[in-house]
Structures are given as C-alpha cells and as structure tokens.
Amino acid sequence: MSHEATMWAVKVRGISCAEARVLWHLADCHNPIYGCYPKQDYLADACEIDERSVRRSLVALREKGLVNWIEQREGKNRKANRYSLAFERGFRPHSCENEPDNLSASNASSTGQNEGFEPDISDSLNRTPESSIEPVREPVIEPVRERGCARELPEEGDAAIVEDRKRIERDFKAWYRTWPTSLADSEKAARDAWSALSREERAACIERTPAYISAVNANKGKFTFSSVYLRGKAWEKLDDPKSDVALPSVHNPFSKAWMAGMLAQLLKPAATAMPVPTKYQQLQLAQGGEAAEAVRLDRSQKYGWPRVNTMHQRAFDRQGVTVPAPLARISESFVQVHRDAEAAKRWKQAFDRRGWPWLPNTGHEWFFFPPGEPEEALSEFAAATARERGDDDAA
Structure with missing residues (x-):
C-alpha cells in the first residue's frame, strides 16, 4: 500500500x-x-x-x-x-x-x-x-505514521471512506459557523484540529459546544480561538466542577452551595411589584413607628425576593436547586453555624436589617455562611461574586 x-x-x-x-x-x-x-x-x-x-x-x-x-x-x-x-x-x-x-x-x-x-x-x-x-x-x-490519518481510514476500504470524509467536512463547517470567534479565526487551523480528533471526540464536541458557549457567556468569559478549543478539547471541562465553564448542578437545601445561591439572590435589588397593602396595613403604614416598620419588613420578606421564597418552599420537600459552578466554588470557604448559636442570631439580625426572608424552620440545625461577621462577610461575598462575573467594579 x-x-x-x-x-x-x-x-x-x-x-x-x-x-x-x-x-x-x-x-x-x-x-x-x-x-x-x-x-x-x-x-x-x-x-x-x-x-x-x-x-x-x-x-x-x-x-x-x-x-x-x-x-x-x-x-x-x-x-x-x-x-x-x-x-x-x-x-x-x-x-x-x-x-x-x-x-x-x-x-x-x-x-x-x-x-x-x-x-x-x-x-x-x-x-x-x-x-x-x-x-x-x-x-x-x-505502517501508517500519521495518527490523524490512521483514524480516517476505515477497517474495510470501500466507498464509505469517501462518504466519511464528506461527512467530516460537513460536520466541521456546520460546527465552525457556531463558534463565536470563527470570523476572526484561521479556518485551516481549525479544520486541521478537527481532523485530528476521533469520531467520538467530534460527536462530543458537536453535542457539548452549545453548553460550553452558554457557560462562557453566563460567566462573562472570553472565547479562545476555535483551533485552540478543539486541540484542548475544552468541552470536557464542563464535567469539572472547579472549571470556569462547569455546568450548573443541583445542590441540597442548606448545603454550602445552596446557601451561596440564596445569598446571591438576596444581594440583588428587591422586586418592586408587590400586592397592594390591605386596608389595615395601609392604616399601620400611615401611623408610622414600629408598626409601620413591621409591615414593611413583612411585605419585603414575603414579596421582595420571590426566587428565595421558592427555594425555601422547596426546602420543606427536601428539593434542591441548581447553583452555578462559580458560586459553588465560592461556597467552599463557608463555615458551619448552628441554628441556635449566637453567630446565627447575628446573621438573622443582618437579614432583618435588609428586609431579607430568614431561613425556614424545616428541622435543619446547621447552616453555612461566609466566614467572619455578617456585614464584612456579606461584603466579601459580594466582591467575590462580582469577580466571578468579571464586573469592572469588582473589589
């Protein structure tokens, strides 16, 4: 031959x-x-x-x-x-x-x-x-000396090899159009990298590239050249929970990642669309004082962060929530706090000052919070989440 x-x-x-x-x-x-x-x-x-x-x-x-x-x-x-x-x-x-x-x-x-x-x-x-x-x-x-070529030759030489190469080229062109940097890339370098992949690797690349692109966009990351992506088989990083593009995963109620997901939601501005106060609540708000503050706190906790309220409701049924990988990484430094501990009381006071809904009583005795006193810990947590998002004003 x-x-x-x-x-x-x-x-x-x-x-x-x-x-x-x-x-x-x-x-x-x-x-x-x-x-x-x-x-x-x-x-x-x-x-x-x-x-x-x-x-x-x-x-x-x-x-x-x-x-x-x-x-x-x-x-x-x-x-x-x-x-x-x-x-x-x-x-x-x-x-x-x-x-x-x-x-x-x-x-x-x-x-x-x-x-x-x-x-x-x-x-x-x-x-x-x-x-x-x-x-x-x-x-x-x-002997076939080139690794890439050896993969392309079928075990039985027939017209399938011609169709196989056509399919490889069709798949490459279809995939290449979806890559965000394709207009500025070297198509030849990308095609060479594509040809060096096995059939299974190409199939995995086609299947998982949309999830990879979504993960990078969600994390406000930057895309590398298509040839670099292919040679590094970067889509495999989606399975690494510590990578920058790891897929979100479900975490149990009150776990570290669950708590990080809840705090991230609470740090967002409160919802402005709330039900109209009842006549009695309107009267209390008009009178002012502690009664009015109590009404405002109650309405804020019930309607200000609907996603957090949903998390709390699901916690009663022991149902977890999906947490992005960056938040899960941040939560690894969280410390355990018992429900009846003084630290837990200080955290509840910090929640009340912000009008945040406190953790529901589902029978869990241990929670996880960022290390340190509540105010400083929340400030550090907010800065860490901003850095993960790539915000320009991140501390």
Whole structure:
C-alpha cells in the first residue's frame, strides 16, 4: 500500500460510489516502486461488486483522467494490467477515444487486444518487476505514521471512506459557523484540529459546544480561538466542577452551595411589584413607628425576593436547586453555624436589617455562611461574586 496513493484517492471528488471503491482499492494496491497490478477478480471481491461493474468503473475513471493502464502479457497469455494513477509524476492520461479498453470480457473486439500506449514520462511508472519479484496484486501493508490519518481510514476500504470524509467536512463547517470567534479565526487551523480528533471526540464536541458557549457567556468569559478549543478539547471541562465553564448542578437545601445561591439572590435589588397593602396595613403604614416598620419588613420578606421564597418552599420537600459552578466554588470557604448559636442570631439580625426572608424552620440545625461577621462577610461575598462575573467594579 502506498500512503500517498490512498491519501490522493480519498480526496478525489466527482465520481460515483462504485468508482470511488475501485479507485481506493487501486490506490491500496499501489506500490511506489513496483507499480500497481491488481486483478479484476480481486477488485470485484474487495469492492463487493461484480467484475462487469469493476470494468465499467475502470473505463469511467480512465475517461475522467484518473487512471490508465497497460496490458501485460507472457506470450499469448494475458497477465494482470499494470495501472498508473493520476497522482504519479509523469502520468499520461488516455487520449484515444476509439481505442479498445483492453479489459477482458468488456467487449468482443477488445478481448486480448494489446493496448499501444506510449511509455510514461516517469521512469518509475515504466519499471517492470524483475522475474524474481512478485508483482503487487494485493495491498502491501505499510505502517501508517500519521495518527490523524490512521483514524480516517476505515477497517474495510470501500466507498464509505469517501462518504466519511464528506461527512467530516460537513460536520466541521456546520460546527465552525457556531463558534463565536470563527470570523476572526484561521479556518485551516481549525479544520486541521478537527481532523485530528476521533469520531467520538467530534460527536462530543458537536453535542457539548452549545453548553460550553452558554457557560462562557453566563460567566462573562472570553472565547479562545476555535483551533485552540478543539486541540484542548475544552468541552470536557464542563464535567469539572472547579472549571470556569462547569455546568450548573443541583445542590441540597442548606448545603454550602445552596446557601451561596440564596445569598446571591438576596444581594440583588428587591422586586418592586408587590400586592397592594390591605386596608389595615395601609392604616399601620400611615401611623408610622414600629408598626409601620413591621409591615414593611413583612411585605419585603414575603414579596421582595420571590426566587428565595421558592427555594425555601422547596426546602420543606427536601428539593434542591441548581447553583452555578462559580458560586459553588465560592461556597467552599463557608463555615458551619448552628441554628441556635449566637453567630446565627447575628446573621438573622443582618437579614432583618435588609428586609431579607430568614431561613425556614424545616428541622435543619446547621447552616453555612461566609466566614467572619455578617456585614464584612456579606461584603466579601459580594466582591467575590462580582469577580466571578468579571464586573469592572469588582473589589
């Protein structure tokens, strides 16, 4: 087998599937020193078609200027034709339209006819095997030195290899259009990186790239070049909970990550759309004083942060919530605080000052908070979340 021949054959376009099979097996039988001498019955068996289809394909390939052949004889006995391929230096395409094709059984007038081709220019194409050397009639195994190419060759050489390469190119073009930096990238570098991936890696890339793009956008991150993304198989980072693009995951009520998710929601501005106060509440608000403050605190805790209230309701059913990976990373430094501890009382006072809803009594005795006193801890937590988002004014 000539590696150069097979790589040339799989890149040929504009031929039928049967022709592609025949051409690939011709290339597979090509030897750069001794030439190419496969028999038609071998080609028919390898291509899984009949010999008549092999002959039709050979004639079509010759008419398209891709192959040519010279009949070999020993006296009156025919031997396997010697085929030359268009990629070889000095290849001379067939030019006589009415000349017999020299393929046995192709037609009555041509059977046994000795083709009168002029010698090819390249001496290597005219070298006849010495009598002591068996001509190449079946593939000669040659080690494949390039890792990427070895992946692209199927176990059985047939037209599937042509379709496989077409599918790889179609998949690449479809994927490349979705990459955010494609307009400024090197498409060639990206295509080379794509070709170096295995079939399974390409499938994973296609499936997981949308999630990767969403994760980077959610974290206000920057996209790398497409070729760098492909070579590094960056979509695999989605499975690493500590990576910058890890997918959000569900965390149990009152766990570290759950508490971080709740605090992140509470740090957002309170909702302004609230139900109209009852007449009694309106009267208390109008009177002012402690009664009015109590009404405002109650309304704020009930309606100011609806997502947090939903988290609390789900906690009664022991249902967790989805927390982004950056918040989960920040929460790793949280410290455990018992519900009845003095630290928990200070945290409740901090919540009340802000009008935040306090943790529901679901039977949990331990909570997690950022380390330090509530005011300083909340300030540090807010700065950390801003840094994760990439805010310009992050402390």
